[in-house]
Amino acid sequence: MYLLLDLAFPAKRNSKLIAITLLSVLSGFGGAFIIVVLNQAVQHDPAGWVEYFLFAIFASLYGGRVVRIKLTEISNRIVLEKRTSLIEKLLNASYEKIEKVDKGNIRVCLNHDTETISRFAGEAVSIIRNSVTLLVSLLYLATLNITALLVSVAVFGIAIAFYYITSRRAGKDWTKNRDIQNLFYKYIDDLIYGYKELSMKKAKRADFQNDILQSCQINFETRVRGENRFTNVFLIGELLTFSIIGMVIFIFPLLFVLEPAFLLSYLLIFLYINGQISSLLNSIPQVVMMRISWARIKETIEQIENIKVNEQEREDEIEAVPASIRLQLHDVGYEYENEEDTPFSIGPVNCEFRSGEITFITGGNGSGKSTLAKIITGLYTPHQGYVTFNGMPVSQKYLSEQFTAVFSDFYLFEKLYGVSYQEKKQQLDQYLKLLQIDTKLTVDHGKFSTVALSTGQRKRLALLISYMEDAPIILFDEWAADQDPEFRKFFYYELLPELRQRGKCVIAITHDEHYFHMADHHLKMEFGQLKLQVLEGVGAEGH
Ligand SMILES: Nc1ncnc2c1ncn2[C@@H]1O[C@H](COP(=O)(O)OP(=O)(O)OP(=O)(O)O)[C@@H](O)[C@H]1O
Numbered sequence: 001m002y003l004l005l006d007l008a009f010p011a012k013r014n015s016k017l018i019a020i021t022l023l024s025v026l027s028g029f030g031g032a033f034i035i036v037v038l039n040q041a042v043q044h045d046p047a048g049w050v051e052y053f054l055f056a057i058f059a060s061l062y063g064g065r066v067v068r069i070k071l072t073e074i075s076n077r078i079v080l081e082k083r084t085s086l087i088e089k090l091l092n093a094s095y096e097k098i099e100k101v102d103k104g105n106i107r108v109c110l111n112h113d114t115e116t117i118s119r120f121a122g123e124a125v126s127i128i129r130n131s132v133t134l135l136v137s138l139l140y141l142a143t144l145n146i147t148a149l150l151v152s153v154a155v156f157g158i159a160i161a162f163y164y165i166t167s168r169r170a171g172k173d174w175t176k177n178r179d180i181q182n183l184f185y186k187y188i189d190d191l192i193y194g195y196k197e198l199s200m201k202k203a204k205r206a207d208f209q210n211d212i213l214q215s216c217q218i219n220f221e222t223r224v225r226g227e228n229r230f231t232n233v234f235l236i237g238e239l240l241t242f243s244i245i246g247m248v249i250f251i252f253p254l255l256f257v258l259e260p261a262f263l264l265s266y267l268l269i270f271l272y273i274n275g276q277i278s279s280l281l282n283s284i285p286q287v288v289m290m291r292i293s294w295a296r297i298k299e300t301i302e303q304i305e306n307i308k309v310n311e312q313e314r315e316d317e318i319e320a321v322p323a324s325i326r327l328q329l330h331d332v333g334y335e336y337e338n339e340e341d342t343p344f345s346i347g348p349v350n351c352e353f354r355s356g357e358i359t360f361i362t363g364g365n366g367s368g369k370s371t372l373a374k375i376i377t378g379l380y381t382p383h384q385g386y387v388t389f390n391g392m393p394v395s396q397k398y399l400s401e402q403f404t405a406v407f408s409d410f411y412l413f414e415k416l417y418g419v420s421y422q423e424k425k426q427q428l429d430q431y432l433k434l435l436q437i438d439t440k441l442t443v444d445h446g447k448f449s450t451v452a453l454s455t456g457q458r459k460r461l462a463l464l465i466s467y468m469e470d471a472p473i474i475l476f477d478e479w480a481a482d483q484d485p486e487f488r489k490f491f492y493y494e495l496l497p498e499l500r501q502r503g504k505c506v507i508a509i510t511h512d513e514h515y516f517h518m519a520d521h522h523l524k525m526e527f528g529q530l531k532l533q534v535l536e537g538v539g540a541e542g543h
Pocket of ligand 1: 337366
């Protein structure tokens, strides 16, 4: 029993399991007692055994019931704990780490793997009960005839060995089956988020359908192949059982002097034990699947922990956010890790950003503007150089907290997370009007009535959220790109200067040449280098 539990969950075991195991043992004894009582009743006076029979049924069923209820709670708690710890790990890991984790795998872990291990309760109950019943029944058999016991143990031993070997082979198919689901989940994302593109072109749809159905086909094949491996083994087990029964009934009487009553007893016990063995063996595929899912969850957690990023574990000495901010990059460099011969790198970059100033970062596509933005906002840790905040080196986490950002690939949550919206109701209404989205949506208890808006309106809503976050540094990554000319003008001539006036440190990545004069500083990226640095002076005189 211990080994079977250990096989399913090699890591930490719940102490409650000991109590549950004892109850299961009681239930298993009850199960074995049934056959002992029946056998005695058949051979002696049945009337004298009725109360024992009822007691055995009670012990078996009641023990089983209590154990099932307890284990259902425990196994679902395991699911809850695994989900919670995975979510905690994900939410506490740096962006840089999560960017490197296979998103499909995260989904399969949180969904499929945790569900698979929730089947633990049912399986554990039957494994423990059947094991005990089997053990006690075998011991009982030993008291009747030791040769009969040895023959039975040999047959069951062979069947178990076949199952063990098969489960290892099936495990390979099921591991493949589990891993193909990572890809399948990615296809589901493509199907949902890329449906616009797919629905327009028949050829595109057909190609995509081919790929997604191929992953479904592999899923089907590996699952069926794994399960079918057991079908043959199951048949071999059945064949062995019937051979033994045949041997005992037809051949043993020719070799030994045996009472017909003994043969009947043996047959009764053997068939009963065979039932326990069968359900025990049938639990093995479930255990193998649970084990794969358990291992994948563990691996994913370890993967998140082990991804090497240059994170600095630093105690930040600056506590309250100062009124005036000076953010400086000192010889900052960063290089992407990928298979390319010359992976893209930026730096060394030296620059600074201050409160009450607007800085524009410009440059061609792929010049490294967004990468620089991710370093500035603390999402990436520089591989070289360092960043200081008011002259003090700070951690990336601290840096991120000082920012609110609207990235070009921003995500709109349907709720205002991390904002005390109750206290800012008036402000919220004011911004909704200012950004001209007050007729499009309402905000109730921090929840937006809709996020189904036009691209420009979605960006305005993202801007509203960053206004509400009210951080000292604001970063816009090509924010105005999707705005109409009127609103673009409003953004550069009204919104940005207003933020500057409020003492915010404003950083905007932009391609809008017409508005370059609105910045106090202009940084230009070229092939990962900061090429042109016009410091001071442009200001808002062109307004
Ligand atoms: N996660 C990543 N892993 C590896 N390489 C990346 C990654 N993100 C970006 N790159 C590479 O870094 C280079 C710079 O990308 P970046 O997004 O910083 O450019 P950009 O100046 O913001 O471009 P654009 O104006 O098109 O938004 C690109 O050539 C890209 O191949």
